[in-house]
Amino acid sequence: MQLTTWFIAKEDEAEAIESIVTTEEHSPEDWSHLELPLGQLELMALSAALRGAEDITEESTLEKPLVFREEDGLLIARVVDTFLQALARVTDEGVTGLSVAWVERMDEESHEPEELRAILSELVSFARQAVARRSPVLSLSTF
8 A cells, every 4th residue: 555645845855754764864753744545646636636637647746756766665756836736725615525526536445535535634734834834745655
């Protein structure tokens, strides 16, 4: 199962974030972060739902990897700003409708709709924090 953690952090902090997994020199608590039981395809499905698109592979939610260690199952990349900003603009009232659209774009039934609604609420809140701080978000994925 792929897990993703988002960090409000600058790109030059990618190696420090990598050490969370590799050397444990740092811990997630060193940054504002959000742990997600989601993989890249699930986040791409959310991005498609935000855009009103059916094809989830049309746009990536991540920029070019800053760190990629296939042998360790580790990827760190910056979250695309337009995706982050679109999440930050979702109203509290819009979370339920967007979570329904998100479920419709996912292939597998790995998450219950209520679970996705709760995850989406956390994503929206986190995106708002990052946008308010004018900070990028780095994504750490382990697979």
